[in-house]
Amino acid sequence: MKWLLDQTSEHLDKGLAALVRNDLTDARFHYLKASEYLFKAAEQSEGTLRDKRLALAEELLERATAIGKRLEVGGKRRPNEPLVDASTKAAAWLVAERPNVTFGDVAGLEEVKEQIRLKLIHPYAHPELAQKFGIRKGGGILLYGPPGTGKTLIARAVAGEVDAAFFTVKPSEIMSKWVGEAEQNVDALFKAARSYERSVIFMDELDALLPKRRETVSSVMPRVINQILTELQGFHDQERGLLFMGATNEPWSLDPAALRPGRFDERIYVPLPDVKARLRILELNLRGKPVASDVDLGALAASLAGYSGADVTNICLKACVIPFLEAVNGGVERQVEPRDFQAVMATVRPSVSAKDIARFEKFSFE
Numbered sequence: 001m002k003w004l005l006d007q008t009s010e011h012l013d014k015g016l017a018a019l020v021r022n023d024l025t026d027a028r029f030h031y032l033k034a035s036e037y038l039f040k041a042a043e044q045s046e047g048t049l050r051d052k053r054l055a056l057a058e059e060l061l062e063r064a065t066a067i068g069k070r071l072e073v074g075g076k077r078r079p080n081e082p083l084v085d086a087s088t089k090a091a092a093w094l095v096a097e098r099p100n101v102t103f104g105d106v107a108g109l110e111e112v113k114e115q116i117r118l119k120l121i122h123p124y125a126h127p128e129l130a131q132k133f134g135i136r137k138g139g140g141i142l143l144y145g146p147p148g149t150g151k152t153l154i155a156r157a158v159a160g161e162v163d164a165a166f167f168t169v170k171p172s173e174i175m176s177k178w179v180g181e182a183e184q185n186v187d188a189l190f191k192a193a194r195s196y197e198r199s200v201i202f203m204d205e206l207d208a209l210l211p212k213r214r215e216t217v218s219s220v221m222p223r224v225i226n227q228i229l230t231e232l233q234g235f236h237d238q239e240r241g242l243l244f245m246g247a248t249n250e251p252w253s254l255d256p257a258a259l260r261p262g263r264f265d266e267r268i269y270v271p272l273p274d275v276k277a278r279l280r281i282l283e284l285n286l287r288g289k290p291v292a293s294d295v296d297l298g299a300l301a302a303s304l305a306g307y308s309g310a311d312v313t314n315i316c317l318k319a320c321v322i323p324f325l326e327a328v329n330g331g332v333e334r335q336v337e338p339r340d341f342q343a344v345m346a347t348v349r350p351s352v353s354a355k356d357i358a359r360f361e362k363f364s365f366e
Contacts, residue, residue, distance in 0.1 A: 004037045004038070004040050004041040004044070005037075005038075005041055007033070007034075007037040008034045008037045008038045008041065011030040011031070011033040011034035011037065012030070012031075012034045012060075014026070014030040015027045015029075015030035015031045015034060018030060024067050027067055028064050028067040028068050031060050031061075031063050031064035031067065032060075032061070032064045034060050035057045035058075035060035035061040035064060038053055038056055038057035038060065039053075039054070039057040041053055042054040042057055099156040099157070099159045099160040099166050100160060101153065101156050101157050101160045102157050102160045102161050103157050103161060105153070105157060105284075106150060106153055106154055106157050107150070107273060107277040107278075107280035107281045107284065107309065108273050108274055108276055108277020108278075108280060109150065109154065109270065109273075109277065112143075112154065112268055112269075112270055113154075115141075115266055115268050116141065116154070116158055116268070118135075119139055119141055119243065119265070119266060120137065120139075120158060120162060120200075120243050121158070121161050121162055122135070123135050123136065123137045124137065124162050124198070137242075139243060139244070139265045139266075140243075140244045140245075140246070140264040140265055140266075141243065141244070141245050141246075141264065141265070141266045141268060142206070142245075142246050142247075142248070142251065142254075142258075142259070142264040142266065142267045142268065143155070143245060143246070143247040143248075143268050143270050144247070144248050144249070144251035144267065144268070144269060144270065144360070144363070145249070145269055145270035145271055145272075145360055146249065146271075146272060146308055146351075146352040146356055146357065146360065147249050147308065147310070147351065147352070148308035148309055148310025148311060148351060148352070149270045149271065149272060149273070149308055149309055149310075150270065150273075150309045151204070151247040151270050152168075152202065152204060152247065154245075154270065155168075155200060155202035155245045155247070156168075156202070158200055158243065158245065159199075159200040159202075162198055163198065164196070164198035164199050164200050164243075165193070165196040165198065165199040165200070166199070166200050166202065167189065167192065167193055167199065167200070167201045167202065168202045168203075168204075169189060169201065169202070169203050170203070170204060170205060171203065171205055171206070171208040171209035189201065190242075193242055194242060198242075199242055199243070200242075200243045200244075200245060201242070201243070201244045201245065202245045202246075202247070203244075203245070203246050203247070204246075204247045204248075205247070205248065205249075206246035206247060206248045206254065207248045207249075207250045207251070207253040207254055210246075210254050210255050210258045211253055211254070211255060246264065251267070251360075251363050252359075252363055269360060269361075269363075271357075271360075272306065272307070272308055272309075272352060272357070273307075273308070273309050273312070275301050275302055275305070276301075277309070278301040278304050278305075278307070278309075278312055279297055279298060279301035281309050281312045281313060282297045282300060282301055282312060282316060283297065285312070285313050285316035285317070286316055286320075286336075289320055289336060290323075290335040290336060291335060291336045292335040292336060292337045292338070294337070294338060295336065295337065295338055295341070296338075300341060303345070304345075306350040306352070306354075307350045307351075308350070308351055308352055310351070311348070311350060311351050314348065315341065315344050315345065315348055318344040318348065319336055319340040319341045319343075319344050320336055320340075322336075322340045322343065322344075323335065323336055323337070323340060
């Protein structure tokens, strides 16, 4: 499924680029391919998501047909003609999904989970109590911490816990899709999310979209920042459950206005996994693998202090590769043994330094 959606996005990008340079033949080809891949994705989808993808695929096909008619008469795009139909523009990249992961799939981070439960999950489970005590649904949450600590997985799990539509968007998509319309892209994003009873918007690398305004030379960026801040400010005026979750590895680079209460009400530090979390990550990644009985996962977890969740996952993968390659190259098939983990750990170092951790912890108290 992800591959089909990636192909759709790639061909949309290429189709747009072709329109910009007035290459209608190339543009028509890429819109046709985008439509083809999206039709296939729709076939593998269900319910509302399937209907939305089918509708968009049909719109892309219509767009390709219109470009084909232009080609028949030897026409070109007029300089002031929209690159993409308004009805297609938002739907082309704002694809909502319903994640099938929950907090049970997130190793450790119990304090982080509890803060998030308070923000979105508990108000849904106990609406009368939430109303009585003035606890609102949704809002803004900033997840910050070292790379590889599971911020994206946490956001997906939140949507999975409350069966919410999940929108994941990168700053590059906001800024590059349909150049010159970044503010409209932000507006389209939030409007699409508000069309669902419950939805989660997750934006990674948030510092790229909300940098300190005095440090940007772009004429567009300040307007985009203001548009996002306005949307966040309006969260408390809406009744639907809309949660905006931003993630960053550089929280100190964010515009101070974004950190005020009423926008990001909660700033949640996602630290490196503790020993219990590392053990859980090992168990999840080695589940179903031929691991020798003398591999002591508890001891291994203790020895991985300072490693991120992504680091631990990578170590598991590399350890499994060693006996796999031996078997492929004609050796005797064997299980993953302690020596494999030792060999990997001799070459793989933690991706996050003590200096980095100190800076995150200092930000937590600012």
